[in-house]
Amino acid sequence: MNFEHSDKVAALLAKVEAFMDAHIYPNEQAYYDFVHDQSNRWQEWPGMEALKDKARAEGLWNLFLPHEYGDLSPGLTNLEYAPIAELFGRVPWSSQVFNCSAPDTGNMEVLAKFGSPQQQEKWLKPLLAGEIRSAYVMTEPQVASSDATNLELSIIPDGDDYVINGRKWWISGAMHPRCDIFIVMGKTDFNAPRHAQHSQILVPRDTPGVTVVRNQTVFGSYNSPGGESELRFDNVRVPKENLILGEGRGFEIAQGRLGPGRIHHCMRSIGQAQRALEYMARRVDSRVAFGKKLADQSSIRQDVARSFCEVEMARLLTLKAADAMDRYGNKQAKDLIAAIKVVAPTMAQTVSDRAIQAHGGMGVSDDTPIAYFFTLNRYVRLTDGPEEVHMSQLGKQKIAEYVAANRR
Template sequence: MNFEPTARMRELVARLEAFMDAHIYPAEKEEQDWHADPANIWQEWPGLEALKEKARAEGLWNLFLPHDYGALSPGLSNLEYAPLAEIMGRVPWSPEVFNCSAPDTGNMEVLARFGTAAQQERWLKPLMDGTIRSAYAMTEPDVASSDATNISTTILPDGDDYVVNGRKWWISGVMHPRCELLLVMGRTLPDNPRHQQHSILLVPRDTPGLSVVRTMTVLGRNHSPGGEAELLFDNVRVPKENLILGEGRGFEVAQGRLGPGRIHHCMRSIGQAQRALEYMARRVESRVAFGRKLSEQSSIRQDVAKSFCEIEMARLLTLKAADAMDRLGNKGALDLIAAIKVVAPQMAQTVCDRAIQAHGAMGVSDDTPIAFALATNRFVRIADGPDEVHMSQLGKLKIAEYGALPPR
């Protein structure tokens, strides 16, 4: 494996870092203060569109999509995208500036890989243009959705349409004022084998019968403007041409979506952990307690050293997983994707916790980005499958792999 950046990667990293320095970090407090005002809930920060135009003009647009769409996407590999996602991840809202934010990234990946020409024209193009946003509706309140075969929302044929009935919750992005599309997973063929029962359907946000039951907070934050919400699908009628790939192929589509989504989370987590470490190092060098700089305390130095080691290990595992995805496909890299999805958010949570401790009371405030990063990574340990599911799957894979080897 050669993780040495190519000339194109080095150039993109330099351009992205310059953009972050010039436009993102200086706007961080303004964006934070805007969303802290209850009057602005579920509204987009007014400065966002101007930044998106700048990013697009500089060719920093749709960097995540491993398909070459000319001016709309440079067609980077997962390995090439990794350092860029890490840089964007340092500021949680900045990926949207570059049209690289979840859940749109996963939904665009689905439409690019599995969508019909008509579906791509209707939905993929405006998503890639950044003129609309989207959501992914899988998780449900009444079943343990970590086992997605439990999903009970129904998507049943009726003439030229499918009719959707059920409840979904923790649906990220659905409150965004630009959200116009939901990818909905539901049960279509209940008598099929358990992984061939579900389908994924494109449901326009304004379809009659689709309503918001309530908005939801994550560790006290509403994540405006996209947020999370509980939704009701009450006889939601959608044309049959909105089906993705085919009846009973929902798991096939979902796995194609979730592999990249999971590693993108990890790339961003590493960026947040790296930023927290930098904040910690500056803080302990500048503060004096009991007549000595905090940086002269052995326990503080150990925290910095351990954090550096853990970030580097997670970064290397991320790159290895990304490289395997590029060479072997998402299915061939399943074990490494599961491993990094367990490792990276937990690592970032731990590093952020140390950084908070080094900052004292300031660390738990929003005067630094560290507290938000800790909360984000605690949430990511559940998003796209909880740690326990990934570890169970990974353990099963490795027992089978190593158990088949002859004794040595």
């Protein structure tokens, strides 16, 4: 395995680092001040579009889109994108500047891979241009949605349309002022085999019958401007041409979407853990307690050392998973994808917790981004499937594999 970045990736990393230094870090506090001001709720930070224009002009645009999508993509593999996504993770909102933010990334991949030419023209092109935002509408309040076969929202054919009824919640990005399109998963055939009951359909945000029941908070924050929302669909009618791929293909689409999305989360989590570690090192080197630098305390040094080891291990596992996705495909790499989804957010939360402790009271404030990294990664441990589900499936897979191998 070659641990050196290619010339192409090294050049891109240098450009992204320079862009972050010039435009992202200097605006970090201004962004957070704006979005945390209640009077600005559900409004985009005014500086966002100017930064997007700068990133697009420098060719730092849609870098997430896998290389197999031809002219739509800048041509990066998952392995090549990984260290770039790690840099984006250091300032979580920066992904949007480069048009590489969830849930749009996964939705663009769905439309690029499964969308009809008409769907791509109407929705994928403006998403790729960063002109609109989107949401992925899957989780439901009345069922355990980590088992997606439980989903009950109905998508029933009626003439030239489908009629949609049901409830959804924890829908990220639904409140963003530029969110124009939902990708909704539900049942088209309640009597089909278990994994052939569900389909996915495009629902414009302003379709009659779509209601925001409430805005949900995460650790006391509304996460403006995108937020998380509970939605109700009451006899929502959309044309049949909005169905993606075909009836009963919902699980096929979901698996194609979630593999890259899961690893993108992990890449960004590693960036947050790395930055928390750097904050911790600077803090303990500058702080004196009881006549001695914190950095001279053995327990503090152990915290820094453990954190370094854990970040490096997670980074290498992420790179291995990304490489396996490139070489063998997402399905064949599912064990490594599951493993890093279990490891990375928990690692980032643990490293952030140590950094909080090293900062004392300052650590739980918003004077540094560390507290946000801690809560964000606690949340990521649930996104795209809770870690218990990944561990259950991974354990089942590995038991079968090792029993079949029957090695001594």
